[in-house]
Structures are given as structure tokens and as C-alpha cells.
Amino acid sequence: MRKRTMRSFALGLLASASLIGAAYYLSPPTPPTEQEVKAFLKQHGLIAIAKDEYDQLRRTGRKVAATPTPKPSGQTVYVYRLVIEKGDTPESFAKKLEAAGVIDSARSFNDYLQQRGLARSIRPGTYTVRSDMDYAAISRLIAGP
Template identity: 70%
Template sequence: MRKRTIRSFAFGLLVSTSIIGAAYYTSPPPESTDVDVKAYLQQHELVAVTKDEYDKLLSTQSKASVEQPPKQSVQTVYVYRLVIEKGDTPETFAKELEAAHIIDSARSFNDYLQKRGLAHLIRPGAYNVRSDMDYAAISRLITSP
């Protein structure tokens, strides 16, 4: 095939694609009929209600929420006895803390210690750590003499 033939073919593809795209995007979307809506609702196990019924449900729901006192959220605090021995690396006990649900991520805690230069200041010993402590509090605890 010659170069001109290939170019003509490519131009024809471009023109036909443009015409199809223009026809697709300018045509109005198909109208939904009652039968289509009912079939969709049945298929997804949904129920259609009138505007008045909906407003009545909203008003009863808002009254019910006003009458009930707000529920207090209960937060579980985990306590863990961390034992750091001489020669332990931060990665080792960070994984322990993650497994005990004290910290979210061992990697991020280790990165925190490394970025702040605290990894070499860690003292061996036994420490009580809680899940409500942040990284700074835990690092202060394990680096203080």
C-alpha cells in the first residue's frame, strides 16, 4: 500500500468516528416508562413513595431523633507492657506495638523515630504504653532515662 492510500483510510476512519460520536452525544436519552421504573425497583428491591409520604417519614424521623439523647461513643484503650532489651531494633518493637493495637502502623512509627533522630536514643526497659498515646508520647517514654 502506498502512503496516500493509508492516509486516506485513516482520514476516513477519523471522519466516520466523528460522525458516530456527534450522533451519540447529540441524541436525546431514551425516556423511561413506568414499566421500566417498576422493573428497576423490583430488581433492586426498592420501594417508591409519594412526596407527601416521604415528607411524613422525614418529620417522624426528625422527631424521633430529637426525643432520643445522643449516644456516647465508647473508645477502647489498649494497654501493653513493652519490654525493650539491649540490642532490639525499632522495627522489632514497632511490630509488637502494631500487633497489640497500640499504633496503627509499625512502618510509620519507625519512620517517625528515624526522622527525628530518636532511634539511637531508645533505652532498654519495660514500659506501659496505651493506644491513646501518640507517637511523640511513646517516643518520650522509651527515650527518657
């Protein structure tokens, strides 16, 4: 092949890749399916309510609990000795807590810490954590007052 032919071919490849990339990034995202929405809500411990019910709650000023409810009594309570070393990430010890049966979801606990700005204030140390503790109690224990 000659130099001019090779350059023309390369330019054609670049142009087609650019067009495909632009079409991909500029196309509107597909909306999530109902099953995906339900899975997301369940994973994050949220519920969906109708808009009129939401508006009524806002008008009456009632507060809905933002933290997960404690587990009912009569279930097995797991006690876990959590060791957090300097440099450990919240994801790493959240996975340990999930594996030990202390929390239901490492991701939702990590999201809880991130939303409340506690992820950077975790103190290294050894903590005794129980499965009947909610996210707020665990975060107070490991992040301090």
C-alpha cells in the first residue's frame, strides 16, 4: 500500500470510530426496568410510595425513619470482633461484617457511612460488634462521637 492510501484508510477508521462514539454517548439512556428498580430499592432498604401519599406525608410533617429498623428479638445474635487497621477502607471491613452475619449488606452499610460523612472519620482499633446493632450504633462505635 502506498502512504496516501494508508493515511486515507486510517482517517476513515478514525472518522467511523468518532461517529460511533458520539452516537453511543449522545443517545439517551434506557430507563430501568421495574425489576431493576425493585432490586435497587430492596438492596438499599428503601420503599416506594405513591406521589399523593408522599405529598400527604410532607403536609402532615410526619418523619419516616431514615435508618434501618433493628432486628426483632428471638433471632440469633452474632457477636463479631472487628479489627480495623490504619488504612483499611470502609468497603473492606463492611464485607467482613457482612460475611460474619452482623449486617445484611456491605454496600448499604458503606452507603450509610458515605451519606453521613463518616467514611473518613473511622478510627483504627478493635471493636465488638453485634448483629442486633443498627447502622447508627455501629458507626458511632467505629467513628467515635
